[in-house]
Amino acid sequence: MNPKRCAACKYLRRRCPKDCIFSPYFPPGDPDKFACIHRIYGAGNVSKMLQQLPVQTRAEAVESLSFEAKCRVEDPVYGCVGIISLLQTEIQKTQTLLARTQAEIAVAQAKHSQNPS
């Protein structure tokens, strides 16, 4: 077997052709990346998705798929939706705190204007 197979073809135990759609994005030194993506999406689905994208956008697509796949492996119930929820909770908390602080400023300013000394 060609020792220069990409991580995807190594995982799939197949020959890595010169025009392999996976090879630019799955170097042989990082086998876990493809393993994770294959587990969640499947090689065929990922191949189809990449084929439908312009070449210059495929690297970003692979990174986002890899991120989502990792999240799903770590949290099979919510995947990266759990992160979205976490962030939305943080936004709500910060907005509440911001509103409260602005109200305190208004009170402090009112006090200052009433007692200028």
Add this chain to the structure above:
Amino acid sequence: MSSSASPSSSCGGGPCGACKFLRRKCVAGCIFAPYFDSEQGAAHFAAVHKVFGASNVSKLLQHVPEHKRADAVVSICFEAQARLRDPIYGCVSHIVSLQQQVVSLQTELSYVQAHLATLELPQPPPAPVTSSGSPPPLSILDLPTITPSLYELSPIFEPMSSTWTMQQQPRPFDHLFDVPSSSTIGGSSELQALARDFLHGGQIPADLPPPGTGGSAPTVVKRE
């Protein structure tokens, strides 16, 4: 995602949405039947099938406890829809947008807190009596040093650790679909109604910079 309110594996009323889409016999105990009804479930399953594949989703659901499968299906549908809308970034673009909002709010909060601190500073001792009688103005050196506490972003992109437990956190969908905090999400039927609302009218950022490259705050547009 329209699903039956109570988990039911009965296929007496015809095939479930998944089996209808796959054009196969819906057997008793079909893993998809409780979550994809025969009417609109097929459309939602189509998205899931295109992105994940039926067998991958089946395996995923088999590894999830039964009482959690409804939530898992909703999140999978969410991700599938997001990926079809944005084939390059999927719901990562939504995450980046939210992160930027968090950073922006944290920065604003820091400045506002600093402003409040200046207003709450104790007044300086009265100056010696002068002809004018007015106290000396505060100097900039009197202001406290406050470092903006930016939200740490790096942990977000770390694989979620086991510290995320549903026992400690509210259910993600309570906030995902902007549910008011006073409302409570009971059974999965409410969750699915909310998921339905989201999937039909969700907001996804339109003009986001690629993740990790920074950029101006994105505008959120409503997509049909």
